[in-house]
Amino acid sequence: MNTPSLQDSELVLGNHRFKSRLIVGTGKYQTYDLMRDCLSISEAEVITVAIRRERLIDDQGRNILDFIDLDKYTILPNTAGCFTAEDAVRVARLGREILEGLENPGMDWVKLEVLGDTKTLLPDPISTLKATEQLVADGFQVLVYTTDDPMTARRLKEAGATSVMPAGSPIGSGQGILNPNNIRICLEYLKQDDPDYPVIVDAGVGTASDVCVAMELGVDGVLLNTGIAGATDPLRMANSMKKACQAGRDASLAGRIPKKMYATASSPEIGLPV
Amino acid sequence: MTAATITIQVNGESQTVNVGTTIANLLENLGHNPRYLAVEQNRCLVRRAEHAQCILQANDIIEIVTLVGGG
Numbered sequence: 001m002n003t004p005s006l007q008d009s010e011l012v013l014g015n016h017r018f019k020s021r022l023i024v025g026t027g028k029y030q031t032y033d034l035m036r037d038c039l040s041i042s043e044a045e046v047i048t049v050a051i052r053r054e055r056l057i058d059d060q061g062r063n064i065l066d067f068i069d070l071d072k073y074t075i076l077p078n079t080a081g082c083f084t085a086e087d088a089v090r091v092a093r094l095g096r097e098i099l100e101g102l103e104n105p106g107m108d109w110v111k112l113e114v115l116g117d118t119k120t121l122l123p124d125p126i127s128t129l130k131a132t133e134q135l136v137a138d139g140f141q142v143l144v145y146t147t148d149d150p151m152t153a154r155r156l157k158e159a160g161a162t163s164v165m166p167a168g169s170p171i172g173s174g175q176g177i178l179n180p181n182n183i184r185i186c187l188e189y190l191k192q193d194d195p196d197y198p199v200i201v202d203a204g205v206g207t208a209s210d211v212c213v214a215m216e217l218g219v220d221g222v223l224l225n226t227g228i229a230g231a232t233d234p235l236r237m238a239n240s241m242k243k244a245c246q247a248g249r250d251a252s253l254a255g256r257i258p259k260k261m262y263a264t265a266s267s268p269e270i271g272l273p274v
Numbered sequence: 275m276t277a278a279t280i281t282i283q284v285n286g287e288s289q290t291v292n293v294g295t296t297i298a299n300l301l302e303n304l305g306h307n308p309r310y311l312a313v314e315q316n317r318c319l320v321r322r323a324e325h326a327q328c329i330l331q332a333n334d335i336i337e338i339v340t341l342v343g344g345g
Contacts, residue, residue, distance in 0.1 A: 025345030035343065050344025053285040053337065054304070054311055063310050064343055080344050093319045094339050097312035101322055171345070203345075225345030 008249065011221050013198055014109060014141035014162040016074060018045045021215070022245040023076065023200065025225025029234065032067040038228055038238040039073070048076045048111055048223065051095050065102070075099055075106035076143065080113050083124070085131035088114045092135055109141035109162065111202075111223075121171040125152045129159055136160035145202050148182035154189050157197065164190055165202035165223060168214060172226040174206030176213065183217050207237075208244035215248025216256070280332040291330055298325040300336070310340045 010017040024044040029035035039047055049064065068075070077095030082088040092110040099107035114131050116124035123146050135142045141162040146152050148166040156164050166186050169175035177183060183201065190197050201214040202223040211222045222245055231237035277292040284300070291300065297320055301308045313320050314337040320328050330336070 025343070027343040027345045029343060048345055049341040051312075051339050052342045054306060054340045055285065055338075061306070063307065064341055065307075065310050075341070077341065078344050090314070090317065090319075094312040094314065094337075095341075097319055097322065098310065098339075098341055101309045101312075223345075 006250070008253065011198065012196065013046075013143065016046075016105065016109070016141075018074075020045045020242075020245075021221040021249055022211070022242055023048065023221060023223040024228060024238070024241075025223070026064060026068075027225050028229035032062065032064060034234060035064075035229075036067045038234050039068075041235055041238040042228065042242050044242075045072075045074060046076050046106075047073045048078050048225070049095075050078055050080050051091050051098070070102055070104050073104075075102075075104050076109060076111050077106065078111040078113055079131075081115070082113065083115050083117075083127075085114055085127045085134065088112060088127075088131040089134050089138070092131075092140060093138070096140070108139070109143060110135060111165075112142050112144045112161075122167075123147060125149070125155075128152075129155055132156055132159045132161050143200070148179050148186060150182060150185040150189050153186045153199075157190055163198040163200055163220075165200040167203040168201050168210065169204030171203040172230075173204055174227065174230075175204055176206055176210035177201065177217070178204070180213065180217055183214070183219065187218050205241075208240040211241055211244040212248035212251070215245055216251045218252050221245075280330065282330055282332070282334040282336055284336045285338055295330050296326055297328045297330065297336075300330065301325065301338070304338065306340075312339050313337065314339075 011021050020043050022044050023046040024042050025048045079088040079091045096107055114124050114127040116122050132142050132144050143163045144156050144161045145165050153164045168177040190199050198220040200221040200223055201219050205224040205227045214222050228234050228238045279290045281290050297313050316335050
């Protein structure tokens with residue numbers, strides 16, 4: 001007897017295609033070795049990085065790139081820490097310049113973040129929209145971090161974003177998906193007449209169930225960093241996030257049963273010997 | 275006789291370089307792998323292919339960046 005196998009489509013982000021639907025960050029790890037092992041266990045194919053001044057980060061003179069297999073991963077540079085559209089566009093161009101030099105396929109895209117303030121790290125929607133327009137005009141495939149507001153999400157898609165990435169909750173907060181209804185409306189609006197348009201939950205994921213919930217809502221992928229890097233055992237959490245992403249994806253494709261008020265017996269109600 | 279020098283800002287710090295120093299020279303002096311770096315001169319990206327021709331001017335504001343861990 002043949003073992004049944006399940007097929008799934010690839011995650012398509014612009015001209016990139018991936019089997020894994022989990023995108024992981026490279027920040028906040030205790031050591032580069034631990035980061036490398038967590039990336040490997042997560043089976044992510046896309047990893048995010050930030051762009052910062054040389055020399056002011058690692059006093060031992062090591063570079064994160066010495067710990068990343070550039071043939072294995074597509075690097076997604078972010079504009080984290082930018083508070084104006086102008087700075088985000090500058091940083092995106094610097095990232096592209098580095099990735100072109102490395103001949104990494106990530107050279108044509110960017111994870112756009114334009115933040116409103118340091119306390120919430122919530123995006124500034126007006127500046128985010130402005131930067132999206134400029135980067136799209138400059139030839140970037142823009143994966144844009146935004147809140148879960150469906151109207152902003154719609155405007156960002158209209159501006160040409162390759163993927164809209166609503167936050168589940170604030171960056172690094174570990175609060176999970178605070179407003180699943182907004183994520184549902186984002187999905188409905190963004191995928192209306194365009195079912196393959198990719199929507200990714202970016203930020204706020206604290207543990208495996210958060211990833212699973214996001215995927216069950218029908219998003220195409222999840223992007224996370226702190227949930228793994230900040231766990232007591234990051235390696236084990238990376239494994240758990242990978243499985244949760246796959247589980248949630250399968251559940252989403254399978255179609256859950258409706259919730260009902262009362263019980264429905266699983267066993268036949270007739271034929272009981274009396 | 276010492277060479278004529280100019281003062282520039284590199285990543286927020288003052289630095290004195292010889293007149294005629296290029297961006298490529300600056301990166302060599304830094305001693306890091308130039309493949310890992312990107313450079314801005316006065317907030318404008320200088321492409322890698324132009325590093326050897328781009329001569330630093332007095333009071334230039336240079337930013338040299340690389341990739342770091344991030345989410």
